[in-house]
Amino acid sequence: VLIDFGAVREVTETYLLRVNGQDGTAIISPGYTPPEQAMGKAIPQSDFY
Known part of the structure; x- marks a missing residue:
């Protein structure tokens, strides 16, 4: 299930x-x-939590 609330923005x-x-x-x-x-204070490894 994929839910998109429109909370993403290109930075x-x-x-x-x-x-x-x-x-x-x-x-x-x-x-x-x-x-x-x-x-x-996210770091690249945060994606694998």
């Missing part, structure tokens, strides 16, 4: 420059999200 250099320093909203599922990602 480009222009987008990063525009939103730098602004607060955002994280949409996570506790128990399915790596702890480092929940703290905002």
